[in-house]
Amino acid sequence: MNEFLLVVAIGTFIAAALTVPAGFGLSTVLTPLVLVLMPPHEAVAVVAIIHGAHNAGKLSLLWENVDFTAFKRYGIWLVLGSIIGAILQNQVPQKPLLGLLGVALIVLPILTISEKWMNYRIPDANDRIGGFGSGLMGGLSGHQGALRAMFLTKRIPDKMSYAATASILALCVDFSRIPVYLLYRSEEVYSHYSLIIILVISALAGARLGKRWLKTLKSEWIRNGVMIGIISSGLLYLIEAFS
8 A cells, every 4th residue: 555655646646747838637637546545535625625725836836827818817716716616526426427528628629720710709708618617627626727717718828827727726726625624524535645745745846847847848838748647537538438
């Protein structure tokens, strides 16, 4: 078991570094690893705490780059969706929702490509839909980032601003869903405090490495990587939904 904990800590460190330029992905990587150690609902809550610490660390490193216009446009809808999702977590089956989200994350990039062909831009009003949907999925299962990235990358082309704004939006979701999780299952979460401490340290260390990568990577590489990550997340969600 100690060997597996080391694997989880290393995986958290690497994923935390990679998700700084991508703006999402830590929950997608970390949740399957933590599921080996505990039941699903506990795993979502534990990963949320690590996810929140990671986003807080990223935000402290990138604060001066936050696009507060985008934050205001997305923030309230993210929080609303996150609270509703967290409340419904124990009542709504997650697999059908992951299946729907998986299809969306595969189809939406294709629509993005078609925008260039047809010179059509998704209206800004859909940002509210993306924000609410991202928050809702974050509250339900922790899988919030890929859907948010699908909308956010179109509005914020600058790589530093994108990463910083993604961090503060994700932190809003974490701050709104974690208290709800603790309200329902605080004892189960507290029983894993040693694991949480280890993984939080790994995630914060990974965030510092990720900032270095963010500065050196070309914006085009990051955008292409985000698009690949979105489609890959969609495929993973479909696999999880039908497994």
